[in-house]
Amino acid sequence: xxxxxxxxxxxxxxxxxxxxxxxxxxxxxxxxxxxxxxxxxxxxxxxxxxxxxxxxxxxxxxxxxxxxxxxxxxxxxxxxxxxxxxxxxxxxxxxxxxxxxxxxxxxxxxxxxxxxxxxxxxxxxxxxxxxxxxxxxxxxxxxxxxxxxxxxxxxxxxxxxxxxxxxxxxxxxxxxxxxxxxxxxxxxxxxxxxxxxxxxxxxxxxxxxxxxxxxxxxxxxxxxxxxxxxx
Amino acid sequence: xxxxxxxxxxxxxxxxxxxxxxxxxxxxxxxxxxxxxxxxxxxxxxxxxxxxxxxxxxxxxxxxxxxxxxxxxxxxxxxxxxxxxxxxxxxxxxxxxxxxxxxxxxxxxxxxxxxxxxxxx
Numbered sequence: 001x002x003x004x005x006x007x008x009x010x011x012x013x014x015x016x017x018x019x020x021x022x023x024x025x026x027x028x029x030x031x032x033x034x035x036x037x038x039x040x041x042x043x044x045x046x047x048x049x050x051x052x053x054x055x056x057x058x059x060x061x062x063x064x065x066x067x068x069x070x071x072x073x074x075x076x077x078x079x080x081x082x083x084x085x086x087x088x089x090x091x092x093x094x095x096x097x098x099x100x101x102x103x104x105x106x107x108x109x110x111x112x113x114x115x116x117x118x119x120x121x122x123x124x125x126x127x128x129x130x131x132x133x134x135x136x137x138x139x140x141x142x143x144x145x146x147x148x149x150x151x152x153x154x155x156x157x158x159x160x161x162x163x164x165x166x167x168x169x170x171x172x173x174x175x176x177x178x179x180x181x182x183x184x185x186x187x188x189x190x191x192x193x194x195x196x197x198x199x200x201x202x203x204x205x206x207x208x209x210x211x212x213x214x215x216x217x218x219x220x221x222x223x224x225x226x227x228x229x230x231x
Numbered sequence: 232x233x234x235x236x237x238x239x240x241x242x243x244x245x246x247x248x249x250x251x252x253x254x255x256x257x258x259x260x261x262x263x264x265x266x267x268x269x270x271x272x273x274x275x276x277x278x279x280x281x282x283x284x285x286x287x288x289x290x291x292x293x294x295x296x297x298x299x300x301x302x303x304x305x306x307x308x309x310x311x312x313x314x315x316x317x318x319x320x321x322x323x324x325x326x327x328x329x330x331x332x333x334x335x336x337x338x339x340x341x342x343x344x345x346x347x348x349x350x351x352x
Contacts, residue, residue, distance in 0.1 A: 031280075
């Protein structure tokens with residue numbers, strides 16, 4: 001059974017087709033780049049998988065089941081925008097995750113936060129944007145999930161923070177789990193990808209192994225993407 | 232060992248090249264046990280699957296072998312290491328001679344320069 005499978009998945013808003021006939025399978029144990037320009041449909045796709053939207057037609061199966069209570073337990077999701085209440089302290093955020101997710105490892109989260117020299121009594125609102133991004137990533141990566149879905153984890157942070165984020169993803173995803181990373185910042189992330197999915201205008205334009213694509217096109221994924229989607 | 236990758240070529244091939252050099256230069260010693268795939272991937276900051284693919288390639292070349300349940304080791308086959316070292320050296324020398332030719336220096340002159348400069352080093 002595939003970890004994630006989409007069959008003829010469509011999503012419309014007010015009659016406008018945002019996702020058109022998406023057929024896709026995501027196996028276990030892969031890091032996948034979901035790459036597309038702004039408005040390509042990446043976030044809509046991710047929200048459908050996370051049961052935050054319902055399909056207009058077609059089907060999503062996670063370990064053979066429709067999105068719901070079971071899938072929320074096995075998917076660790078980092079949304080594009082924070083959903084943490086910024087009035088909370090780090091400690092409260094940890095407690096919140098602990099209450100919500102049985103597979104949340106608070107010891108791991110505390111250790112990772114300690115490595116950043118963060119005092120857990122700090123209010124989230126008092127932290128820099130980069131630190132807030134790191135905190136959220138730590139919370140998500142401290143879950144023992146089967147699928148991690150990270151929506152634009154590199155958006156708006158400096159290059160050093162990007163490196164930290166990539167390293168944290170690599171060193172913390174569970175054995176055998178898959179990671180879907182949606183981004184348009186391809187050059188920063190391409191070295192860690194097994195597979196790439198190019199999305200354009202609500203459709204899957206291309207799926208390939210990252211190394212095979214580099215080999216056949218003799219260029220970086222970033223360059224291939226730029227050529228493919230040249231405006 | 233620095234792991235800076237050229238995004239224009241498959242990452243696993245670049246890993247094979249780097250690890251091959253580590254082995255022939257004996258930075259990784261003969262018979263040495265390698266860290267786990269996951270650890271190696273973290274050191275190189277790449278995906279574990281990519282590291283795995285590179286190790287399979289090195290295993291096919293005979294530079295690395297697997298001891299069941301015990302992990303992966305660097306070969307103790309000195310002849311193989313010497314052979315691959317020679318191949319790498321040949322490749323670099325040919326590139327060097329071609330570069331010299333491109334700037335109008337004959338092979339004989341290139342060798343003479345090498346001897347002169349090599350003697351000073």
